[in-house]
Amino acid sequence: MPDMEQVAVVGLVIALAFPLLGALLSALGLARLSLMAGPIWAAPALASLVVVGERSGRVPTMLMEARFGLDPTSMAFLAVCAVVWSMASVYAAAIMRGDGNLRRFGVFFFGAMAGNFVLIGALDMISFMSGFALMSYAAYGLVAHAMSVSSWRAGRVYLVLTVAAELALWAGAVLAWSIADTWELAEIRHALATSEGVAPLAIALIFGAFGVKAGLVPLHIWLPLAHPAAPTAASAVLSAAMIKAGVLGWLRFLPLGEIELPTLGASAVTLGALGTFGAVVVGLMQRKPKTILAYSSVSQMGYVALLIGIAARWPSIYPTTLLAIVVFVVHHGLAKGALFLSVDAAPRLASSGSRVRTSISSALVLLPALALCGAPLTSGALAKYALKSVSHLEQVRLPTALLNVWLVAGALATGVLMARFLIVVWRARSTRDTETLPGAGLLAWIVLATGSFWALAILPLTLPAKWFGSIQTTTAMWSALWPLMVVAGLAWAALGPPGAVLHRGVGRVEPGDLLGPAVVLSLYVSRRTRRLSAFLERHWTRGVARLDDRVDRIILRVKATPGTRYQLWARWLSGEWLALALALTFAAAIWLNV
Incomplete structure (x- = not known):
């Protein structure tokens, strides 16, 4: 390897691990300063997108001669994650300045941030899993930060699922290594595609392990519990950045595009459909805005599962499917990060009673919500068109009518759920006695809330010109606009005075939905097992x-x-x-x- 490439790769590793300095400063008692300097800790990672570019190489001084590098996929993931982490850091510094546990929060926050960055740039299994473990376990400190009953419960559920996912991932990784005899992810994907025997088991374990982090049904139960328990800035990165690590894990480990995987494809499509619509039904019955957004994330990840299933079933269209996944990840990361900040920022900005501030607050909440529904000329419209383009390719032999119903009904369901969220946030505006929003917090919120627009200036650089041009046509604008008009009527019918049935259903399903029945079932099985044991004895x-x-x-x-x-x-x-x-x-x- 030439010397310059070696220096570039080493510099990339330093840039990805740079947020650990923020964790060190937080541990030394400078947590607020470190959080306010969040963009500084993310700046080297953003700079590496230009300086390092699409390079890769080994680092002989690291464990197992670790391999790092960037490609178009990891560059998109790194860009959106760096922006979300840096803005969430600034918002935390502005809002949590009186928090007595800010030092601990800063250590866990920047530890998770560094782990997220490292796994994005990792091209070998050991480095990826090391970053994944650092991010996952550090996030426990964010979920349980408040040290209340609800946060401890959410932390326990999160930790149990995280440990289970780590065990499944390690089991699948060891099986994959035994086939490939190497730790490099590219070689492992090829080996899983060309081998039999334990390869299907390794693929199933890896898919399930990353499904926990991605919020795939039925492994999603930690999300609705973790988001309300965590601070607002932590909730933003949990949904906007960390669950994308599960999506990247699927792309890095699974042999997508190399071999036809009909079982995996059918499973992903089925679970994606359950998540897309089931999460909306349960989300409409929630009272807390962050819980509603958590179920919205589960629903949106259903679309990613659909794309993964299509890529697994028809590998010849994987390059196009990969582009659609990247567009969806960038769009969802920016929009969902802004929405989580709005739960706390909107009441603060409107608390002064000023009409101007109230109007600005309403606009900053509406922009990402409309983008998530696929409003015209937003990143949501581009993501919707990308999803539609992939699902209607000739190679995809799924029923066209079924796909059309899925996309249209999914857009309407997302719109109704966002309407429920907006109503809950609006009602909370007049009932909460909050402090005003500091300028730094407002700036961070504005950056993410407008991301659905400025992202359109970046994405076309790597996308087919047809995709970007198609969303600007009159037909495409009407196609994106009419569901919003229908949603307005559905929202009034379901959430307004006529929706008495839905109002009675609010609160009937607890956050974590499947967790309650699972606990009841486990207690029943345990009781029956004890009786059977006593009988046999x-x-x-x-x-x-x-x-x-x-x-x-x-x-x-x-x-x-x-x-x-x-x-x-x-x-x-x-x-x-x-x-x-x-x-x-x-x-x-x-x-x-x-």
């Missing part, structure tokens, strides 16, 4: 006692037999003749095989 004890009695009777009868017959029985009981018979049997078997 009781009858086993009786059976053993009866068997002992019968053996004693046989022994007494044998001893009562006269002379030679007694000696013969004694030899059989002592095992001599039995051992001889087994030896002769084994000898005959060996002789016949020879």
Whole structure:
């Protein structure tokens, strides 16, 4: 490797791990200063997009000669994650200045940030999983930061699923390594595509492990619990950046585009459909705005699961599918980060009673919400068109009518859920007694809220010109606009005075939905198991006692037999003749095989 490339790769590793300096400063008691300097810790990673570019190489001084590099996919992931992390950091510094546990928050925040950056640039399994573990376990400190009953419960659920996902990932990774005999992700994907035996098991374990982080149904139950418990800035990065690590894990580990995987494709499409619509139904029954947004993330990840399923089933269209996934990740990351900040920022900005500030607050909440619904001339419209373009390719042999219903009904469902969110946030505006929004917090919110527009200036650089040009046509604008008009009517019917049935359903389903039935089922199974164990133990004890009695009777009868017959029985009981018979049997078997 030339010296300049070696220097570039080493510089990339330093840039990705640079947020650890923020964790160090936070540990030394300079947490607020470190959080305010969040864009500085993210700046090297953003600069590496230009300075390093599409380069890759090994770092001999790291464990197993780690391999790092950037490609168009990782560059898009790194860009959106760096922006979200830096703005969330600034918002946390502005809002949490009076928090007594800010030092601890800063350590966990920047630890998770560094882990997120490292896994994006990693091209070998060990480095990727190291960054993934650092991000996942550091995020526990963000979820349980408040140290309340709800935060401890959310933290326990999150930690249990995280550990289970890590175990599944390590199991799948070891199986993949045993096939490929290398830690490089590109070689592992190729080996999984060309090998049989344990390859399907490794693929299933890896898919499930990253499905936990991506919020795939039914592994999503930590999301609705973690978001309300975590501080607002932490919720923003949990949904906008961290769950994208699961999506990147699918792209890095699974042999998409190399081999047809019909079972994986069918599973991903089915689970994606359940997430897209099931999460909306449960989300409409929630009271807290961050819980509603958590279910919205689960619903939106259903579209990514659909694209993963299409890529797994029809590998020839993987390049186009990959572009659609990248567009969706960038769009969802910016929009969802802004929406989570708006839960806290909107009441603060409108608390002064000024009409101007109230109007600005309303606009900054509406922009990302409309973008998430696919409003015209936003990143949401581009993501919607990309998804539609992939699903309607000739190679995709899914029923066209079913796909059209999915896309249209999904857009309407997302719109109704966003309407529910807006109503809950608007009602909270007049009931919450909050402080005003500092200027730094407002700036961070503006950057993310307008991301659905300025992202359009960046994405076309790597996308087909047809995609960007198509969303500007009159037909495309009307196609994106009419669902919003329908949503307005549906929202009034479902959430306004006529929606009495829905109002009665609010609060009936607790956050975490499947967690409650799972706990009840586990308690029922445990109780039944204990009863079965007691039943078996009781009858086993009786059976053993009866068997002992019968053996004693046989022994007494044998001893009562006269002379030679007694000696013969004694030899059989002592095992001599039995051992001889087994030896002769084994000898005959060996002789016949020879």
